[in-house]
Amino acid sequence: MFTGIIEDLGQVEELVRLTDSARLRIRTALPIGDVALGASIAVNGVCLTLVEHHETAASSHSFTADVMAETLSRSSLGTLTPGAPVNLERAMPADGRLDGHIVQGHVDGTGTIIERQPGERWEVVTIALPDDLARYVAEKGSIAVDGTSLTVTAVTDDPASFSVALIPETLARTTLGAATPGTTVNLEVDVIAKYVERLTTAKIGSRA
Known part of the structure; x- marks a missing residue:
């Protein structure tokens, strides 16, 4: 679950389209190495699963997430290009503050x-x-x-x-x-x- 309070403006590094899905690589200032593989992260409001960490400079990090065909058809993620800014929010911890409202990351x-x-x-x-x-x-x-x-x-x-x-x-x-x-x-x-x-x-x- 998310709160809708954006933590960072990330930047798209790559969007690779596959047969029925895509892989999205994003650079961020968040300490993404602390986020476990398989954990959720919201990208422009879409809940994605983090599948890879990438070694980068000390002040920035990058990660890869898989995007399924259903998500590509129902959201704007499929139109992203390298260099595009994206809103990022890590999943809210169970003892966190609900500063925004209940956001599932399931785009309607x-x-x-x-x-x-x-x-x-x-x-x-x-x-x-x-x-x-x-x-x-x-x-x-x-x-x-x-x-x-x-x-x-x-x-x-x-x-x-x-x-x-x-x-x-x-x-x-x-x-x-x-x-x-x-x-x-x-x-x-x-x-x-x-x-x-x-x-x-x-x-x-x-x-x-």
Whole structure:
């Protein structure tokens, strides 16, 4: 499990496409050698399994993760190129602080940035999303955008979109600071909303 609090802006070194998957190599300032092989790490909000450590300079490290075909089709990871920045977060320890919200790293789909409105110290960013995800997004609720835990500030139904306000810290420490209109972003809606819908639907169905 993750919290949506980005720990580092990593950099893609290589994306090798295989028959039904891909291998992604990323450079990071995190002490990734302390992360066990087989452990989880979130890359732009996608939970991946770390499969290799690589020896690098003392101030930086790199790792490789496998990306399955399903992940490539449902997220933006397949479009990454060498040099691209990526949001990184290691899995939250059991005794850690839940500073953001519950993020599983299971991307529900992608959205597209359609507008940025700069303010004096922050920016309001509006993102279009698929209609089948719109019902899970509520004003003042939580959503993960490229793995970043954000609070929804406004919702529009037709066309389906939502807005978030990015504070200076988020602008400086995540990929969202430089993301321009037209950029594709990974979206993970609040898992609690999905469970509520599932339970409610099952209950109504049992009464039919």
